[in-house]
Amino acid sequence: MKRFSLFILLGTLLICQNVFAQVSFSVQPPTRVYEGDRFPITFRLSNADGSDLSVSQINGCTLLYGPSVSQRQSYQVTNGKAVSSSSVEYTYYYKAGKAGQYTIPAASVMADGKRYSTKAVSFTIHESADRDKPASQRPVDVDDVDTQTAGRRVNSDDVFVRIILSKSSAYEQEAIGCTIKLYTKYSISSFMPTKQPSFDGCLIQELDVQPSLNEMETYNGQNYMTAVLKRCIIFPQKSGKLTINSGNYDISVVQYDNVNMGMFQVRQPREAKIKVSSNTGSLNILPLPQPQPDGFTGAVGSFSIDSRMVGNTFRTNDPATLIYTIKGTGNIKYVKEPEIDFPTEFEQYTPKSDIQTEVHGNEVSGSMTVEYTFVPQSVGDFSIGSDKFVYFNPQTKQYVTLTTPAYSIKVAKGLSTPVSAEQKDVENKNSDIRHIHLGEKNPQQAHILVVTKGWYWGLYAGLLVLTVALIVINRRQTKLSADVTGRRTAKASKVAKRRLKAAEAFMKAGNSEKFYEEMLRALWGYLSDKLSMPVSQLSRENISSTLASKGYSEESTAGLVEVLDDCEMARYTPDSSSRMDNVYEKGVNVINNLENCKR
Known part of the structure; x- marks a missing residue:
């Protein structure tokens, strides 16, 4: 059964x-x-x-x-x-x-x-x-190996990267789909991003993709093998013209030499290294219409709202819950929690939010559930006022106001917490008049001034030294707090080792894709903190030059670049799980070497 x-x-x-x-x-x-x-x-x-x-x-x-x-x-x-x-x-x-x-x-x-x-x-x-025609005189064709001869110049229309936007004009906070795709007529042996495209002025929600050259596409009348490198949903945060800056990539393409073997010829693959930059994406972002109605907090899309009260009876000192649910399509992840007008006689707790989203095409749909827990403190009839939720619909270009009903509740007297006998006894003792201590009859003879004691001056000197030490420590801490770069550099190793632990977990689970992704994130993040440079500005050239200028050895720098290359190549190489142990060990060693290097 x-x-x-x-x-x-x-x-x-x-x-x-x-x-x-x-x-x-x-x-x-x-x-x-x-x-x-x-x-x-x-x-x-x-x-x-x-x-x-x-x-x-x-x-x-x-x-x-x-x-x-x-x-x-x-x-x-x-x-x-x-x-x-x-x-x-x-x-x-x-x-x-x-x-x-x-x-x-x-x-x-x-x-x-x-x-x-x-x-x-x-x-x-x-x-x-x-x-x-001879192959060298024919255009390069994805299905014609004879046209992919070694030594032939790789043109910009043979291999390129496109930034594809679902729309070129939108309102603030309106969702825009962005796809970064590789187009190539050649086979690719290695692919290394040296500079990622930047999305200034936008919030982005990245989507999981598995880059692989497994789709044929016709673009401008020519056939290409394509691979989606990145997919994300963009939410522009300001109006005007926004630019998605191009990314830079180091690519090795495979070309072929015809080798004469006497009775027959064989094709010998040769790698050709090229540098490719993507196009630049441009967006015209329209400002939200003015004036904005009261209660608008930035929600853009199409939404619905519902509320419900948990329970039918209410007593003092007993918690109750009011649940709000917002559903729809748009910037649901960035919608602010509704502010509910509770009576002053209610004790309120911090609201608990749960957001669930999923992507359909170029839109983000989902729901946000907010639980408001409150405890009535007084007996009587109360009302929890109705709330309004305002959003902007970019399709109709209008603001929409949704309202929720008001809740009238009757609070009865709840059970009071009993006071124990021990608590009453303590309260009675503390309220009694205490006995007056008379002391000696001649205090001027029985007591000696404290200032004449040696321990008094010792304690005074100790407090003085402690005060000076606290002042010095406070000034040093203030200086360190102002030194953002120094703090990031000091914490770089700790942050990297924490990320390496996540990579080690993926390695033990046999998830090679997540392992190499986490290794790259740990290494690039470590370099960003160590060199005080954004990840988008890091490249192999400026890594080597910057580390050299800071006094690090060429051996340590070369080891770091080698680990980065191994991780990037493994992401686009099948059956790379067998090398995870080696790559992980090299990554840990190279970070330890940089930390222990005497400059």
């Missing part, structure tokens, strides 16, 4: 996973096509069953047959989390016409009661004469 229940539970989890999986409909354009070639175009529907497929003809190309339908399903358990996905592919086969630029019109399909559409995608048909 238990085994049967387990199967039912597992089936329910699979069903729920499929229900909440994200449905998408996309098109896969053809790779390099020449005049007269036969080529496929595939439309893929993920995590849903489709019907009523609508596909338009490609002008200038001849449809041979289609669609050919194929289905795929996969189920995977990673770290105890079940992931189930499915896809349906519709493939059409065409015959290429004359050379030129062509467009695949948008297609649509019905799935789960909703119609999904693809975007129009362009591709290029090349002249048949280009097929016979």
Whole structure:
């Protein structure tokens, strides 16, 4: 019976996973096509069953047959989390016409009661004469290794990084999706960010991504392998023109030499190192309309609010709870807690908040639950006033005011805490008149002045020394508090070792991705604190030069750069878990060496 229940539970989890999986409909354009070639175009529907497929003809190309339908399903358990996905592919086969630029019109399909559409995608048909040209004279093609010869100059349209924004204009606090994506026609052997893009004037919510070159995309009529390097949701904090500064990357691409082996030729891979900078993103942020209504605290989006009182009876000295729940889409993580007008006869505790969010596309949805605990101190009839929640809706460009009901409660007398017999006895003794001590009849003869005692002057001198010491310590502490750079430098090692403990936990759990991410965070954070420089300004060049100027040895500097390279390469190298012990040990040693280095 238990085994049967387990199967039912597992089936329910699979069903729920499929229900909440994200449905998408996309098109896969053809790779390099020449005049007269036969080529496929595939439309893929993920995590849903489709019907009523609508596909338009490609002008200038001849449809041979289609669609050919194929289905795929996969189920995977990673770290105890079940992931189930499915896809349906519709493939059409065409015959290429004359050379030129062509467009695949948008297609649509019905799935789960909703119609999904693809975007129009362009591709290029090349002249048949280009097929016979030497590889060095043909444009670099992601599927043509012959065009990726060693020594060939890597152009800016062969490998580049794009900052893609979901919108170019928005209001303050309105959510904007940002994707940083790598486009390449070459295979990548190593990828090292030397400067991350900066988001000045914005709060960001980063999303988990696993960079891998596993998607083909057509951009400006050319095919590229792509990898999403970073995804985040931006919440601009001020109006005006905001700029997302570009990032810098050191990339090693793979090119090939043709080596003559006598009877045959083999391709020998060669690495070519290039430097790539992303584009600069620009945002036009509109100010929120003025005047702002009373009660507006910065919530932007679309929300609803609800409140409820826990319990029906109220007594003095008994705690009660009022719960507010705000749900919606927008900057829910940065919404301020409502301020409730409680009667002065109520003792209030610090509100307890719980925020749950999830990302759908370029929007953040979720809820914020706030629990207000209060204790009535007096008997009588009381009213907890209604509250209003004001937010700005960027879709309607208007402020919306939501109100919650007022609560009328009747407080009865609760149980009083009894006073123990011991407490009463102490109170009675403290209230009695104490006995008067008469002392000696001749105090001038029986007592000696304290100032004539040696211990008095010893105590006086000790207090003087203690006072001077406290003044010196206080001045030193004030100086250290003002020296922000010095404090960060002094604490750099402690902060780094705490982060290394987190990396060690991921290493023991066998989670290589989180391990290398935590190692990089520990090392970059350590360098930022040690050198008093923001992480965004750190690079291998200024790390080496700055450490050298501070008197650190070249051996320590080289070891640090080597660990950074190992971590970055491992993030984009499959089966890197076997090197975690070595990388961790090197990271601990290099920090200890820098701390113990005599300058």
